[in-house]
Amino acid sequence: MFDVLSTGFRNARLKLQGKAQLNEDNVSEALREVRASLIQADVGIDVIKGFLARVKERTLGSVVAVKGGGMQVTPQDHFINACYEELVELMGPVDTSLDLTGKPSIIMMVGLQGSGKTTTTGKLAKRLLAEGRKPMLVAADIYRPAAVDQLMVLGRKLGLPVFSIKGLDPVKLSKLAVAQARNVGRDVVIIDTAGRLAIDEQLMAELDAIKSTVKPHNILFVVDAMIGQDAVQTARTFDERLSFDGFVLTKLDGDARGGAALSIKAVTGKPVKFLGQGESLDKLEEFRPEGLAQRILGFGDVVGLMHDFEKHVDQASVETDAKKMLSGAFTYEDFVKQLKQVRKLGPMREILSKLPGMGEALRQIPPEALDDRELDRTLAIIHSMTRQERRNPEILSDSRFRRIARGCGRDLADVEALHDRFLQARQMMKGLGGMMGNPAAMQQMQRQMGAMQQGGGMPGFPGMPGMGGFPGMGGDGGGGRPTLSVEEKAARRKKQKQKRKARKKNRK
Ligand SMILES: Nc1nc2c(ncn2[C@@H]2O[C@H](COP(=O)(O)OP(=O)(O)OP(=O)(O)O)[C@@H](O)[C@H]2O)c(=O)[nH]1
Ligand SMILES: [Mg+2]
Numbered sequence: 001m002f003d004v005l006s007t008g009f010r011n012a013r014l015k016l017q018g019k020a021q022l023n024e025d026n027v028s029e030a031l032r033e034v035r036a037s038l039i040q041a042d043v044g045i046d047v048i049k050g051f052l053a054r055v056k057e058r059t060l061g062s063v064v065a066v067k068g069g070g071m072q073v074t075p076q077d078h079f080i081n082a083c084y085e086e087l088v089e090l091m092g093p094v095d096t097s098l099d100l101t102g103k104p105s106i107i108m109m110v111g112l113q114g115s116g117k118t119t120t121t122g123k124l125a126k127r128l129l130a131e132g133r134k135p136m137l138v139a140a141d142i143y144r145p146a147a148v149d150q151l152m153v154l155g156r157k158l159g160l161p162v163f164s165i166k167g168l169d170p171v172k173l174s175k176l177a178v179a180q181a182r183n184v185g186r187d188v189v190i191i192d193t194a195g196r197l198a199i200d201e202q203l204m205a206e207l208d209a210i211k212s213t214v215k216p217h218n219i220l221f222v223v224d225a226m227i228g229q230d231a232v233q234t235a236r237t238f239d240e241r242l243s244f245d246g247f248v249l250t251k252l253d254g255d256a257r258g259g260a261a262l263s264i265k266a267v268t269g270k271p272v273k274f275l276g277q278g279e280s281l282d283k284l285e286e287f288r289p290e291g292l293a294q295r296i297l298g299f300g301d302v303v304g305l306m307h308d309f310e311k312h313v314d315q316a317s318v319e320t321d322a323k324k325m326l327s328g329a330f331t332y333e334d335f336v337k338q339l340k341q342v343r344k345l346g347p348m349r350e351i352l353s354k355l356p357g358m359g360e361a362l363r364q365i366p367p368e369a370l371d372d373r374e375l376d377r378t379l380a381i382i383h384s385m386t387r388q389e390r391r392n393p394e395i396l397s398d399s400r401f402r403r404i405a406r407g408c409g410r411d412l413a414d415v416e417a418l419h420d421r422f423l424q425a426r427q428m429m430k431g432l433g434g435m436m437g438n439p440a441a442m443q444q445m446q447r448q449m450g451a452m453q454q455g456g457g458m459p460g461f462p463g464m465p466g467m468g469g470f471p472g473m474g475g476d477g478g479g480g481r482p483t484l485s486v487e488e489k490a491a492r493r494k495k496q497k498q499k500r501k502a503r504k505k506n507r508k
Contacts, residue, residue: 002258006298008037009083016076027059030079042228042259047266051086058082080297087293090262095246095271096286099217100133104181106189106214110207110242111222112234113195116250116276118147120222121192122154123276123284128188129158136186138177139164140210141194151192157281161186170194171209178214191216199234204241211242219244220273225252228259232267239268250276253283261292328430332382332390335422339375377410381418384408393422398500416496 012030019026031052038048059082099105107124109117118141125135137155139162141147148164155162161184163177174191181189193210196203211219221244223231238244249261252275265272272287324330382390384407389396396404396419405412 002041002296002298004041005037005258005262005296008034008040009080009297011037012083013076013080016079019075022059022075022079024060026075027056027079031056034083038259038262041262043263044229044232044259044267047090047263050266051090054089055079055082055086058086084293084297087262087296088289091265091272091287091289091292093271094288096273098273099245100128100188102217104136104178104187104189105218106178106191106216107218107220108191108193108207108210108214108216109220109222109248110193110238110244111195112199112224113197115195115222115224116248117141117195117222118150118154118192119279120220120248120250120274120276120284121151121190122158122281124274125154125160125188125190126158126281127284129160133188134186135160135188135190136177136181136184137162138174138189138191140170140174140177140191142166142168142170142173143194147192147194154281170206171213174210174214199237207242218246220246220248221270222248222250222276223260223264225249225258225260226254229263231260232263235264235268235270239270244270246271246273248272248274248276248284249287253277258296262296326429328426330426330429332385332393332422333387336379336382336390339379343372343375377414378418380408381410381415393419393426413493413496416499417492420499 012033015030015033016022016026034055035048035052038051039045043051059079098107109121111117121137125137128135137151137160139148139151141151152162152164154160163173163180165173165176168176170193177191178189181187191210191214193207194203210216219242221235221238221242223235225231235247247264247270249264249272252258252261261272264270275285275287275292277283277285324334381404384404385396385400389400389404401415401419402412405415408415
């Protein structure tokens with residue numbers, strides 16, 4: 001997602017590399033890269049023109065500021081920051097609110113065929129349910145029998161009532177549904193309407209009639225982010241007729257060029273409220289222009305990840321784990337706990353795609369390395385250990401390794417490799433812990449981290465062991481097991497053998 005745009009901004013940044021200052025010429029050159037990618041991402045020409053002009057003004061119009069700590073901002077960073085701020089302006093301001101003051105509150109979903117109305121109805125219902133509301137779903141798409149079934153399935157999944165009457169026209173049906181909701185004490189009614197491939201008068205008239213009959217508190221226009229400029233035009237037409245309250249942009253997890261995400265607010269003046277990021281019901285996020293701007297620039301959606309992390313992780317236990325890790329007293333039991341928490345965040349590729357600067361790097365990591373099954377394999381090895389071994393990794397010996405390998409059906413070398421990486425990671429954590437008590441060392445580390453982040457600003461993730469540094473997460477140079485050649489495997493076996501010998505010698 002947003003690859004085209006990210007590449008454009010990255011190229012623009014490269015054009016400014018090593019420049020002592022920003023001037024009309026070099027900024028124009030950088031902006032040409034941005035312009036090309038905006039056109040390719042199918043952003044409307046008027047929006048592009050305005051955006052580029054404002055970035056230029058912001059870049060040239062202000063003196064390059066000096067960041068705290070005496071660190072000079074490079075012209076590159078200054079340029080990217082201007083782009084970031086303009087992107088946020090373009091897509092903002094935020095208004096993710098829904099009017100839920102009605103009794104019941106009515107939300108009407110509209111949009112073209114296949115845009116994701118029904119799916120978003122389910123996602124929204126799930127979200128409201130979690131907030132303690134009592135939603136009812138209304139199948140107002142009566143033209144396709146499968147449409148009603150689809151909503152029924154979602155209703156069953158969520159344990160929610162679905163209102164549907166065969167053969168009744170959508171306007172009457174919606175009216176009845178609202179009355180029914182009031183009678184049975186449902187406080188939110190979500191009306192899933194029919195879509196058409198293109199806008200036609202009959203559909204518009206029907207939606208208009210539903211609107212004037214039930215007077216929804218919220219009309220959400222659902223739009224597939226994969227269609228660029230066209231989507232924006234469609235949105236404009238719908239808005240002229242129905243005057244909706246906001247957008248839901250769907251399929252942002254796909255290969256969308258993302259043009260619509262950028263320009264839809266600018267063109268219609270209506271806010272984006274939610275983002276659909278996948279087919280399953282939990283893949284709905286509140287829209288934050290900052291997060292999206294970071295992703296568009298290729299810095300990852302750190303805030304989104306932090307949010308997921310907070311949702312799934314018990315903060316108190318994270319802090320205890322972090323302390324334990326930093327003291328070097330980290331065991332396989334703790335490690336399993338961590339792996340399971342990481343697992344809850346979703347597939348590895350998805351987690352990593354939200355980290356700053358991972359866009360490019362992700363493409364270079366072979367798919368096997370981010371195979372979530374690798375996590376399972378690692379867990380299987382650890383499960384083959386006895387509880388005592390999991391709690392005291394120090395007691396692991398060659399005979400124990402052999403038993404563990406037999407137990408989980410893996411090569412001895414795999415078990416040993418896991419253990420090596422475990423010890424390395426633990427050592428690293430302990431080193432880090434030692435440093436924390438030492439201000440000079442801390443400063444040194446912060447400087448190094450600063451250089452790595454290139455201004456992307458990645459907050460620390462307590463309890464999230466250095467991505468890729470820990471075993472089971474594509475740690476050995478991103479390769480993972482399946483990518484080793486025969487020679488490499490032989491070399492690894494040889495190395496393991498030497499280590500085994502050394503360990504034996506040490507014990508003697
Ligand atoms: N990847 C991805 N797929 C999505 C998302 N939202 C919806 N889809 C998929 O898009 C397809 C169409 O979604 P629906 O919810 O049926 O769309 P609709 O607007 O109700 O379509 P009609 O009822 O035919 O007008 C389905 O296969 C969904 O699973 C999303 O955010 N990401
Ligand atoms: Mg539908």
